[in-house]
Amino acid sequence: MLHVHHIAFAYEKETVIRNIGFTLEAGQNLAVIGESGCGKSTLLKLIYGLYDLDQGEIFHFGEPVLGPKFHLIPGMASMKYLAQDFDLMPYISAAENVGKYLSNTDPAEKERRIWELLEMVEMTKWARTKVQYLSGGQQQRVALARVLALEPQLLLLDEPFSNIDSFRKGALRRNLFGYLKAKGISCIIATHDSIDALSFSDQALVLKDGMTVQHDTARNVYLKPRNKYVASLFGEVNELPTRVFNPIAPEEKTLLLYATELYLTDQSPLEVTVRQQYFKGHTYLVKAAFGKQVVFFENPFALPVGETVCLTVDPEIVTMRG
Numbered sequence: 001m002l003h004v005h006h007i008a009f010a011y012e013k014e015t016v017i018r019n020i021g022f023t024l025e026a027g028q029n030l031a032v033i034g035e036s037g038c039g040k041s042t043l044l045k046l047i048y049g050l051y052d053l054d055q056g057e058i059f060h061f062g063e064p065v066l067g068p069k070f071h072l073i074p075g076m077a078s079m080k081y082l083a084q085d086f087d088l089m090p091y092i093s094a095a096e097n098v099g100k101y102l103s104n105t106d107p108a109e110k111e112r113r114i115w116e117l118l119e120m121v122e123m124t125k126w127a128r129t130k131v132q133y134l135s136g137g138q139q140q141r142v143a144l145a146r147v148l149a150l151e152p153q154l155l156l157l158d159e160p161f162s163n164i165d166s167f168r169k170g171a172l173r174r175n176l177f178g179y180l181k182a183k184g185i186s187c188i189i190a191t192h193d194s195i196d197a198l199s200f201s202d203q204a205l206v207l208k209d210g211m212t213v214q215h216d217t218a219r220n221v222y223l224k225p226r227n228k229y230v231a232s233l234f235g236e237v238n239e240l241p242t243r244v245f246n247p248i249a250p251e252e253k254t255l256l257l258y259a260t261e262l263y264l265t266d267q268s269p270l271e272v273t274v275r276q277q278y279f280k281g282h283t284y285l286v287k288a289a290f291g292k293q294v295v296f297f298e299n300p301f302a303l304p305v306g307e308t309v310c311l312t313v314d315p316e317i318v319t320m321r322g
Contacts, residue, residue: 007056031201040190262297
């Protein structure tokens with residue numbers, strides 16, 4: 001179990017983490033999300049013990065997490081941290097990198113473990129290839145396998161799929177997070193990808209300017225975003241007067257609606273004019289005008305530019321967010 005108690009940290013005079021606190025149970029996944037520069041990477045480094053805290057405390061299964069002032073070699077033995085630079089050895093093979101920290105007392109078991117991990121990240125084909133000849137995405141997959149070799153109690157991942165091809169990313173995520181759940185390994189992932197946050201995380205922690213904006217289950221963060229900043233992390237979002245859907249709502253009340261939640265209807269107070277549209281494969285993202293306000297919605301087929309259409313939303317969403 002990880003306990004983070006009201007921590008703060010500054011690089012020289014620039015404070016980047018401000019009064020953050022949360023608890024992560026054993027075997028749970030936490031997604032840390034937010035715009036670039038909000039403090040996601042720094043938070044992971046503090047949890048791993050790479051920096052000394054300016055304020056607060058961190059405990060992992062009751063053991064205090066201490067930084068360079070207290071450890072000659074920073075970092076916690078019970079954790080593994082995967083940075084964005086991978087930190088692989090370029091002149092040895094992928095298999096040798098994965099097995100670098102595994103014991104040599106049982107060569108057969110070591111070999112089995114290496115191949116198990118390479119199979120999980122779909123890299124067995126390149127097991128004997130030197131890392132310097134691998135692509136960035138392949139190196140990232142090898143780095144993922146290596147941090148799992150000794151089965152840490154807590155895994156800290158900083159944008160772990162940023163270099164992975166989109167066609168391979170889905171399977172890799174399913175393999176990785178399925179493996180973590182099966183082994184009971186806790187994970188904190190700093191990510192820009194809403195799929196990481198929603199599909200594979202038990203909790204989501206939203207940061208802005210080094211502060212917690214919202215912390216809840218991933219489902220609740222998506223369905224009940226605290227403000228437009230939180231909602232915008234999951235895609236195009238509209239902030240519309242609640243009165244458009246509920247005539248008795250206060251005049252100043254607004255409603256956050258994802259583009260995917262608005263759909264065409266025959267008659268509605270939300271009458272918009274189509275301005276632009278973008279083909280997304282299974283649907284079109286439509287940019288429209290509602291008076292002077294821009295509204296985004298998705299539609300399964302293209303609409304003529306300049307056409308006026310009516311939009312609505314499920315009443316349950318209005319009730320939940322209004």
